[in-house]
Amino acid sequence: MGKLLTAIGLMSGTSMDGIDVALLRTDGENVVQRGPSAGYAYDARFRARLKQGLDDARSIAVRTERPGELAQLERDLTLRHAEAVESFLHENNLLPENIDVIGFHGQTVLHRPDEALTVQIGDGDLLARETQIDVVYDMRANDMVHGGQGAPLIPAYHAALANGLSEKQEIDAPVVFVNIGGISNLTFVGAGRRIVAYDSGPGNTLIDQWVEAHAGIPYDQGGMIASEGTIVPELADRYLSHPFFTAEKRRSLDRNDFTPPSGADASLADGARTLAYVTAAAIVKSAGHLPEAPATYVICGGGRLNQTIMKDLTRLAGAVHGRVLAAEALELNGDSMEAEAWAYLAVRSLRGLPLTYPETTGVDRPVSGGRFASKSVDIEAQQATRQVELP
Ligand SMILES: Nc1ncnc2c1ncn2[C@@H]1O[C@H](COP(=O)(O)OP(=O)(O)OP(=O)(O)O)[C@@H](O)[C@H]1O
Numbered sequence: 001m002g003k004l005l006t007a008i009g010l011m012s013g014t015s016m017d018g019i020d021v022a023l024l025r026t027d028g029e030n031v032v033q034r035g036p037s038a039g040y041a042y043d044a045r046f047r048a049r050l051k052q053g054l055d056d057a058r059s060i061a062v063r064t065e066r067p068g069e070l071a072q073l074e075r076d077l078t079l080r081h082a083e084a085v086e087s088f089l090h091e092n093n094l095l096p097e098n099i100d101v102i103g104f105h106g107q108t109v110l111h112r113p114d115e116a117l118t119v120q121i122g123d124g125d126l127l128a129r130e131t132q133i134d135v136v137y138d139m140r141a142n143d144m145v146h147g148g149q150g151a152p153l154i155p156a157y158h159a160a161l162a163n164g165l166s167e168k169q170e171i172d173a174p175v176v177f178v179n180i181g182g183i184s185n186l187t188f189v190g191a192g193r194r195i196v197a198y199d200s201g202p203g204n205t206l207i208d209q210w211v212e213a214h215a216g217i218p219y220d221q222g223g224m225i226a227s228e229g230t231i232v233p234e235l236a237d238r239y240l241s242h243p244f245f246t247a248e249k250r251r252s253l254d255r256n257d258f259t260p261p262s263g264a265d266a267s268l269a270d271g272a273r274t275l276a277y278v279t280a281a282a283i284v285k286s287a288g289h290l291p292e293a294p295a296t297y298v299i300c301g302g303g304r305l306n307q308t309i310m311k312d313l314t315r316l317a318g319a320v321h322g323r324v325l326a327a328e329a330l331e332l333n334g335d336s337m338e339a340e341a342w343a344y345l346a347v348r349s350l351r352g353l354p355l356t357y358p359e360t361t362g363v364d365r366p367v368s369g370g371r372f373a374s375k376s377v378d379i380e381a382q383q384a385t386r387q388v389e390l391p
């Protein structure tokens, strides 16, 4: 066992609903001690700025470019993360010196794996300065440099969690972890801890876009709207016949890879119902590319709170002998898992351990990643300046 470090993970996912924060003590390998977690929601104005940021990012050709308002947005996003850390520490009676490292995801504003281009805005140096905690950030870039899709990165953490679960008798192997966020992704954990992972299709983004456009609300709480509708088969087929599902190679997704239906395609309830079905069916369809049919599906991410998705998933996976469980049924936290993962990955990065593998992102060989921002860089810089100024 390596030295245990205390890490905070920060995730602002593709749903752009807020910042998830989680504390973890870990050696970056098998020891995972989960601590408190919290979510800090964005206000509607900031969400709108983030959405505008996706448009501004479309013209980026080199990943350091920040066209339009992106530079200011990156600064404001980072400061919001610093505030989230400050609140989290305060709420849990912790001090910056109790934390060894922060794993900072930032916000994905552009993801084009076919062009080896992925951009997460988030200024690690500024966050380290503001929080007075060392930061590891920009964790997707090195994977892409080595031929990977740059996503998903959570599988290494899923594998560590599966290790803890394997002692529980009630779990039938093989297990697949499914994260239903804005986009959905899955991690298969097979015999000998073999992990196979990829993005599995649209998650909540299409549903969110649909109910926002036609009901003025950010998401379909509990899947209530969907529960009153009927599946429109032609619309479902349009999504499920996308070449993404039949391609030879698994490809990671950008938020904009699937576009929402038009108002003419369905009523509000039927549209929500159809998109919930598409989310569930996409997961089971994508699971068809795994080495074996999963016996247990562990569902994480906000989509597990949409009961219509969960009912469809239970039925569709059940038809191929898979049992569907929400993360909480295994005493895991489906809301904070991604933030926990970023804490875990930060510790792996510090230790030079791989973050990604050929069977998770398609990378050439297992590679580590992440950039390091020291909390003390400024003090050193100031001291250097003072020395220069001495007569
Ligand atoms: N109570 C609820 N009922 C139904 N859906 C919900 C509920 N709470 C959250 N969601 C859905 O979950 C989404 C947020 O999920 P999550 O936080 O897992 O996504 P994310 O981390 O932003 O995305 P990704 O994993 O793709 O990066 C919301 O946009 C919403 O659609």
Ligand SMILES: CC(=O)N[C@H]1[C@@H]2OC[C@@H](O2)[C@@H](O)[C@@H]1O[C@H](C)C(=O)O
Binding pocket: 013, 014, 108, 111, 118, 150, 151, 152, 153, 154, 155, 181, 182, 183, 184, 185, 199, 252, 253, 338
């Ligand atoms: C480029 C990017 O930010 N991708 C996200 C997104 O949200 C879900 C899915 O698409 C996954 O590939 C990834 O996030 C998760 C947390 C990951 O990297 O594991």
